[in-house]
C-alpha cells in the first residue's frame with residue numbers, strides 16, 4: 001500500500017502537507033517530513049515505519065536551500081516534524097538557522113549512531129554515509145599513481161584534473177575537512193595547485209565529472225562513490241561502458257582516511273508531532289530501514305553489519321576520516337571563500 005503523499009519540488013507538495021494537517025482527523029497518527037533526498041525507494045522506509053507504528057509519513061521533497069527557506073518562512077506554524085537533508089554542511093546550516101530542536105538525551109539515536117556522524121549537541125544525526133573519492137581513468141592512471149587528496153596539486157597532473165565548481169557543497173565540505181587537517185594557508189596553496197592542474201573550467205555535476213574522465217578529457221576527478229555505482233547499475237549500455245573505464249581510489253589511507261559525508265536529519269524546531277518525529281528518526285537506525293535508506297542511493301549504512309550494495313562493496317573497504325561533520329559544516333564559509341580566492345570557479 002502506498003501511503004506517502006509527497007511530490008517533487010513544487011508548491012503543490014507544500015499544499016499537500018498543509019491540507020494533511022487540516023483535514024486528517026487528530027486520531028489518525030501522521031508526521032510531516034521535509035526531505036532533500038529524492039529516491040523512490042525511500043517510500044519503502046515510510047511504509048515500513050507505518051507498518052510498525054501506524055504513523056503515516058506525509059513528505060515534501062525539495063533541495064536543502066528551498067526547504068530551509070520554506071521552514072523559516074513558515075515559522076512557528078511550520079507543519080514540519082522532521083527535516084532531512086544531504087551533506088553535513090547543509091545540516092549545520094539548518095541548525096544555525098535555528099530550525100532543529102534537540103533530540104532528548106535518552107534517545108537511542110545517541111548510542112546507535114557513531115559520535116562523528118552526529119551533532120555533538122544532539123540537533124542532527126547522520127543516517128547514511130557517502131565517501132568522496134578520487135576517480136581515475138583506468139587506462140591512463142594506475143591506482144598507485146596517487147594516494148592523497150593533497151597529491152591533486154602535484155605538478156605532474158597539470159591539465160589532468162577535472163572538478164565541479166566551488167558552489168557545490170560536496171567540494172566545500174571536502175575542502176573544509178582539509179582546512180581542519182592542514183590549516184587554512186596550506187589548504188589555500190593546495191587549492192591553487194589544483195586549479196593550476198584543471199583540464200577545463202569547473203562545470204557540471206558529479207556524473208559529468210565521471211563521464212569526462214571516462215572520455216579522457218581529464219585523468220582524475222573528485223566524486224561521491226554512489227554516482228559511479230549508479231552508472232554501473234544503469235540500464236543503458238553506454239552508462240555501464242563509462243563506469244567500466246573509471247576506477248576508485250580511496251585517498252589518505254596512510255593518514256587521516258577518506259572524506260566521509262552524511263545524509264541526515266533532526267526534529268524540526270516547532271514539530272507538531274514531536275514524539276512521532278523521534279520514533280521516525282529512531283526507526284531510521286533499524287537494520288531494515290538502514291538497508292533501504294542506504295541502498296536506495298548506493299550509500300554506506302551508519303549501522304555496522306548492514307549489507308551494502310554489491311557494486312559499492314566491490315570498491316573495497318577503506319579507512320574513513322573520523323572528522324565530525326559539524327567541523328566541516330562550521331568551516332563551510334571559510335572553505336568556499338578560500339576556493340573562490342584560489343580561482344576554483
Ligand SMILES: [Fe+2]
Nearest residue numbers: 086206224227
Ligand atoms: Fe549527490
